[in-house]
Amino acid sequence: MGLVRLYGRHGDIIFPMGIRILPPEVVARIAAGEVVTSPAAVVKELIENALDAGATRIEVEIRRGGVDLIRVKDDGTGIPADEVRLAFQRHATSKLAVGSRPTAADLGRIVTLGFRGEALAAIAQAADVTLISRTRSDPAGRFIRLAAGNVLEEGSRPAAPGTVVTVRNLFAHLPARRRFLRDPRVEAAEVAQVVGRFALAYPEVEFKFLSEGRVRLQTAGDGQLRSAAAEVWGDSVARQLIEAGRVVEPGRLAVTGLVGPPALHRPTRNELAVFVNRRWVQNRRLYAAFEAAYVGVIPAGRHPVGVINLLLDPSEVDVNVHPAKLEVRFVYENEVLTALRQTVREALKAQGYVPDLELAGAADGAQLAFGLEPAASHPDGPGRLPRLRVIGQFEGKFILAEGPDGLYVFDQHVVHERVLYDAFRRALAAGQVETQGLLDPVAVELAVHEAALLAAPDARLKLEAAGFIFENFGPDAVLVRGVPALFAGSADPTALFKEAVAAISAAAEGGAAGSWEHRLAARLACRRAVKAGDPLTERDMQDLIDRLESAELVSTCPHGRHIFRRLPSQYLASAFGRA
Ligand SMILES: Nc1ncnc2c1ncn2[C@@H]1O[C@H](COP(=O)(O)OP(=O)(O)OP(=O)(O)O)[C@@H](O)[C@H]1O
Ligand SMILES: [Mg+2]
Known part of the structure; x- marks a missing residue:
């Protein structure tokens, strides 16, 4: 039985659940598509798994933009020895439904970052992968090595509690995809961006990111959004950020975060992050609502800085609309957009910026x-x-x-x-x-x-x-x-x-x-x-x-x-x- 921590609106719930294969009717409803398209996508999936496993420390290391090596190490619950092989099967997940057989309706109230049971399988198809994992109750770790989706080696290994996934030679067996890889520096920058976003969404988790052997980001994991922002965006930006926050309806909709003063504007949206239940999303309308709060105070064509987390009742968000889970749909979209814009605007107003x-x-x-x-x-x-x-x-x-x-x-x-x-x-x-x-x-x-x-x-x-x-x-x-x-x-x-x-x-x-x-x-x-x-x-x-x-x-x-x-x-x- 694996232990899975769920980030729900009631706080963290930990309960036991084994990994199992989803029934076909659930599989059919899961948004299909490419999961692993770039090094950054691999890193994102592995960090999500670590967070779902309740990790408090996550270390990400890449070489040559992630093409040669991606390693993600966590101190989470680990995978029970007898489930390690299963974890690499398609549609094998421990995250849907509790106790009983998962049903399609469970997709309607997802509280974990993962739910499809696709990521590890897809990564193992696209690269050479090793995984070592140990739960707190297992005396030793379990090791598995796969290439092109086939298990080459499996056995016992001494290991600390938690999981280490190592991905090498990304797309080596998939020349078509390999051709789409960009300059390693570009890939590395994108990975850094991904790690930075997680660091902002999970300030209570310690993140460390190394590229080419050098530490590029390290957060304290002290739970303070401002200190995470200081590591990701620098001290001077973090100092200028203004608190924004509003509870629209307790347990159903709340907006919290830190937003930049109008003078802090940028040519891109790279320093603007909107999370929905701590999941980074790229919905255009959310960013437009954020930026609408700055209308008239920021030059046209420039973008504000800030991080906003929208906390919603999971039954009012659909995360199952995009293969990489980067888009979400809201049951009451206008209400969410309005709450976002108004909360940011009020924060600016309170400081006399508008x-x-x-x-x-x-x-x-x-x-x-x-x-x-x-x-x-x-x-x-x-x-x-x-x-x-x-x-x-x-x-x-x-x-x-x-x-x-x-x-x-x-x-x-x-x-x-x-x-x-x-x-x-x-x-x-x-x-x-x-x-x-x-x-x-x-x-x-x-x-x-x-x-x-x-x-x-x-x-x-x-x-x-x-x-x-x-x-x-x-x-x-x-x-x-x-x-x-x-x-x-x-x-x-x-x-x-x-x-x-x-x-x-x-x-x-x-x-x-x-x-x-x-x-x-x-x-x-x-x-x-x-x-x-x-x-x-x-x-x-x-x-x-x-x-x-x-x-x-x-x-x-x-x-x-x-x-x-x-x-x-x-x-x-x-x-x-x-x-
Ligand atoms: N770092 C980890 N720590 C503990 N368990 C893990 C870890 N990584 C994977 N697992 C286990 O392996 C299972 C499969 O992982 P995988 O990422 O393939 O699917 P998922 O996270 O369930 O769904 P998704 O495809 O949406 O990510 C998980 O459900 C989880 O039980
Ligand atoms: Mg996953």
Whole structure:
């Protein structure tokens, strides 16, 4: 019985399973085709086997680009002595189904890297292969030597637990394929690329790669993605990488990884890796989604740097669509692509590499709109604005200001609304709302429901607390003598009074829309605030911004609209190629 470790979403599951030949109906459903097309493909298959065997240390050695020699050594579970020969048979695998006979349905939830039982057989067809393997319970190792698929030698050999596969004279017996081999340096570079990707996908595994006797890559296996990235891409790249991560639905879809800042762009996608359940894949659309996060901040034709692992419920991914397992299909592809793009974009945004401007999606505004008490939803986290210097007014609607970290654009109406709202709420809470008496008291006609509301003493007390002074004026009217000073200004006293009554009446009807204080303050602030198109002097504007700086929450207006948007300095710099 071989021991196989499965990398599932529930962590590593180890359970015993023997190698056996798959039934024909399963074989027929396995994507057929060439498994072994290059040295890199051989290395990939052998590393996958080592990982499936739960290895913690994997050493890969090649000579002449892998054509003369490929050796992959692991400290995994090993193959039981009596299964070593079977491992080289086609469609012999220990990885499908548990306990019972494998069924075609098992292909629908693959959690190991291998599942076809093809790789060793294909490699043995294409080269001279020796394998030595020992399980922890076997006293000695088992040795086997094959050429052109035939077993030449088999026996017992002393060996450490684990497996060593040695592949020599790749394609020696297959001249057609040998002709397609490229320059050994090109093949070696491709092998290095493959080992590097595994090192990034499995930071907890120690990888060592030697080519022509020289160590080209060695990772610590400390489980830290950043330290693996430092070995694969170099320290300076690794230091600049930004954490990206998001759990879309626990156990079903999550995105994690490290992504480069926009300034770190490359002519190829060689330093961009996307894994699906830790399997490297080459689906174009995944890379396009990754790169879509950099639109507008990376020059056209250049590629970002980064590593992303998509963790999905295995039943929502089909890995059985490509002979070399390099493509996968998703049950919910759009959801996966969107999650990928958004996670990367958010990571860039959090660092100020892309403008906050787009945060203003109608959706997030709408959620907060009307009624919810303002919450700590500052796009850069709760906090105050930095010191800002007003530059001027734009289109009669916006205030432009310079901050230490970028250019700020304020909606003048929303700023004013926010300032008035805060001041009023503070005064109301302290019981110190100032009233401005009207020189000419105003008679306000009441609608039936307004009159009904004002019949209740509670409503009258609220209006008085809010700074209104009024008295009955016949059965269906009141005479307003004073209004809250904050909102007086140019606002029409009748409209102010009616707004206040409406706010109290709406709050009395209940719902999740907030307290009467909030509603009243929000409505009156909106009425009184400067409008789009109102000309403002530089002084007015600086005064508004200064008052906003002392407000407690500055990201949204009482209705939930955004008060400002920031164009980060880094964004402007990279937009002009000054990064
Ligand atoms: N390094 C290894 N350590 C332990 N067992 C191994 C190792 N390499 C191969 N095996 C055993 O040999 C079997 C056959 O390996 P092979 O790579 O041919 O098929 P597979 O991994 O099952 O499927 P696939 O063709 O998709 O890779 C495996 O199922 C596994 O039981
Ligand atoms: Mg395999």
